Amino acid sequence: MNLPAAIVLLSFASGSAISSPPRPAMRADRRLAASARFRLRGGAAEMSFATSVAPVLGATMANVMFASGFPEVLAKRREGKLGDYNPLPTPIVFGNCLGWLSYALLSKDPYVTAANVPGLLLGFWYVLTCLPLASKPVAKQMEVTFLVLAAIHAATAVACAFFVPTRAGMASLYGIVSNLILLAYYGAPLSSIGKVVE
Template sequence: MGVFTEHVVPTFGNILACAMLVSPFPAVLRLRAAGKLGDTNPLPYPMTVVNAAGWVAYGFTIANAYVIPANAVGFLAGVFFTFTAYGCAPKQVQDRIAAIMVAASAHIIMLGLIGCFALSREAAARMWGTSAVVILMIYYFVPLSTMVHIVRTRNAASIYPPLAATAIANGLMWSVYGFAVMDINLWLPNVFGSIIGVVQLLLRLMYGAKPTAAAGNGASALGTGAAAHDEESAAFAKTGVDPSG
């Protein structure tokens, strides 16, 4: 049981998370070819970079090889998505993307300096873990805001059931692993993420998918409508240990 929960589960969690990270590529490539954002909200892309960077740093600090792979993929993919969106965005949106990246870089540099020169290794690990969890929990407000809109409009077209189900499975895997290694930074955000996934599926069952001009093709992979884009980006970021997802 120990081998299964501490090695097999996180291995499959990384595979599942990486598969989710690959899913936005077709939509991003279409965005790159079109040269314009359309109704795509690009801000989750730099947030994905920030989220993944925090979890990679945490993985390095606690020397846990399972936390790093999917988040490293998420970081690299997020950088590509961010640069693609930046090139297609108007100046005002470019400024927002740049602000997020600069602020996040300053945050990571500051934590790195504090961890290296002011804290013990254990305290630094707690600091990086807390930072990663806070960033990830903030990121979860994206699907939460989308769910409020769904209840108001009684239309769940923006929810992509296969993605939500995958996010639930991924979150459960990392929750099991987090409990196995007794790391609250791993199981807490994944339990919360799995609950969000369950709520999304329940909303889809309750309200169904009613075609509209904005959300008519909410089932496409990341980026068809702003709501669908945000939901998939949030699942993408869940990869935060959610390297987990």
């Protein structure tokens, strides 16, 4: 056997660089193997958790949070008076959920929609129930809060309709407005804490 034939034979046997490039089917097999290794490292499960499990948990927690006031508001309705119940968060629940629902519809997000439709309905019911039971100063504060939130949403809707050119921009504007309202929602119980401290 001559030397060039021996080199060719050895290179085929060892799979060295002299062999032909891999066929497309072999490249696809390598990609599948690489994606399988990625899944084994937790990548696919992590993506699945982030895109499906976490949003469902978030929507569930939001609905539990918005429904948590239902038994107490129902009891106050039966009693015919609010007593020491702070109704100020109720219009904020409505305004918060209206903002997030607008954001969800603009961004076509089913999880944010599911998290805020029940809250919107509950918030509206809370306001309708608590307003006639509240003392005049508290009722006035609720009305002012509700009207301010309605004005904010009207201004945001006008801005979206006439000044924001893209759907993504509209969703971003509603996201910013909704986050600001959310800060008010989480800050509303502080008025009750202030009364307790006094």
